[in-house]
Amino acid sequence: MTSRQVRGRNVGRPTLEEVAARAGVGRGTVSRVINGSPRVSEQTRQAVEAAVAELGYVPNTAARALAANRNDAIALVVPEPERRFFAEPYFSEIVHGVGVALAETEIQLLLTFAGGDRQRQRLAHYLAAQRVDGVLLVSVHADDPLPDMLASLDLPAVISGRRSADEPLASVDSDNFAGGRAAVRHLIERGRSTIATITGRLDVYGAQRRLDGYREALTEAGRPVEDGLTAIGDFTEEGGRRAMTELLARRPDLDAVFAGSDVTAAGARQVLREAGRRIPDDVALVGFDDSAVARHMDPPLTSVRQPVEEMGQAMTELLLAEISAVADRRPPASRRMDRQQLVLPTRLVTRQSS
Amino acid sequence: MTSRQVRGRNVGRPTLEEVAARAGVGRGTVSRVINGSPRVSEQTRQAVEAAVAELGYVPNTAARALAANRNDAIALVVPEPERRFFAEPYFSEIVHGVGVALAETEIQLLLTFAGGDRQRQRLAHYLAAQRVDGVLLVSVHADDPLPDMLASLDLPAVISGRRSADEPLASVDSDNFAGGRAAVRHLIERGRSTIATITGRLDVYGAQRRLDGYREALTEAGRPVEDGLTAIGDFTEEGGRRAMTELLARRPDLDAVFAGSDVTAAGARQVLREAGRRIPDDVALVGFDDSAVARHMDPPLTSVRQPVEEMGQAMTELLLAEISAVADRRPPASRRMDRQQLVLPTRLVTRQSS
DNA sequence: ATCACCGGTGGGAGCGCTCCCACCGTACCT
């Protein structure tokens, strides 16, 4: 571990003590004003605020973090390589939702990637070193050790997309099951007879639930669930292409595809077009996410809308609540008690592809 | 400023002192081992490392930051709303390049947005509060106060895309001028006679330089530069549509368009298609960035490739160098001296759109 | 008049680390 040495005293920046001297009060009083304590007289408060303004004082957060164990920062951890992150509009909306929830606070959002092993390890260090008050986790696979690590650090955390039916962490998820079911019900209503599906990786709980919804819709309509009509993808465009190629080879008679994500649907569409199938005439296509991709596809893609932005917002609110619980020294057991599992509704948006 | 109180002592996590006791050495020695100082005997080092491993010790960065004024973290600041950030593949590649450059270090990358005023202010606080060792700035407009703020904080910073010919900050840029010129030379070679261009906002230096390249190519070919053939866009798809509509109204006879970015080109293509112009038969189209958008467009888009990932990497290297310069207490004047202005070459990638 | 109380305040202690000075012993010189 060869580590650069960044030294150099904090030159020029005013300290609490200097503000106190300037305002003619004690250190404690300035601290109280800075932190908005009510136990300060109006007059004193104004004197301190004037001194703060004159000196351009900004509290040193390292010192604050050390003394108070508070960081005023939360991390959004993405256990994916950067490329995936940017490729999927899902993340963009999550981030925006988080931003909305944070707008009224003084809390800074930090985005960190943990794609590779190296990055993963660095992140683990970073978190263990107490640099954030809480963690937002998105797109976590079932076998990821990260959540357990967070639990052992007793660091507040909220996960997007439960990893299983009994998620120990607080979580926010969309109703993937109902979404998948709605998509397939819709295809049935449109008179499609041979409905295939391209899933995400099935160790992702949401992907599994969408598949469950697909099956449920078929079953409740009295139709068989045929294995040959299910292809496993991975929510990427490339995966969509691969899966669609497989499906077409196995079941050239298919006339509808429910894709586990819009991006997957884009990949599938390419293959369908190359195979000379018209959409929706020959094959109806439904995606999931209702992202920009869906709107710009040709023809525009029917898709299941997840309230992604709201999910980001909800996650943040849960996290802030848990952070205050820690701050109020509520015992871990009690905090574990009311960890919420939020499930937000999905909605089918019909367009020309089906 | 109502601020949550996050208290609760750092329970359970071992400290330097505990490691020292365990290893039977002094605090200083443990610190030396942790920081990779060579002035420790092999035997002692091993004893300390064993103690660190047994206790699962991780240095508290808040304490380190306070004592040493070192954060082992840099921020990538994006003065744009989140949506823009994700919409443009440019950023994704920058982030990836930064990741590559950081791979061998212990430095954590933090992504921060500063789109709105509120976010902007929070970021200013965050930076002033000394939470990072340096800042990477991307996509900065000429009138943005952020760079000056950084300068006044004496915080190492590197900017991507100079703001003007005499950029005071260290910067990394691609050769926008040569790129624009190459694009237009290519269109001329292809026998196009009426070549229009859609620029970005001209207060973005790079956009201006691309336009300069466009003009240069025309001039050196002995052709006039006609104002009616230039439309100002803003590097967005919507802007591309708007600009293309304008151009078509003004000069229905145009037979080629050089768009300032791929995304802009995508907008332009839509309008051209709606107007019944075939690409490349009626109108040749060239973009800039050579992003995924270019490859997936129909027809695939000829585009000027910027080495974006390399830019991210180069920026990071410059920043790390400047950070060590600060660490070595080199005086500000001397550091200003050798702030580099890197310009990386661009390359035309021809595809079916031209 | 005495006391308890309470809003408001000052400042000591301490968070966990780095920096640096003082000190140890050994090796090598004169």
Added chain:
DNA sequence: AGGTACGGTGGGAGCGCTCCCACCGGTGAT
């Protein structure tokens, strides 16, 4: 033998803040 040098080490001081206890003076009850 004494001196110098130097790799290796311990621990005090201090980074800038928060927390909390002690203390101040004024108010109202007894």
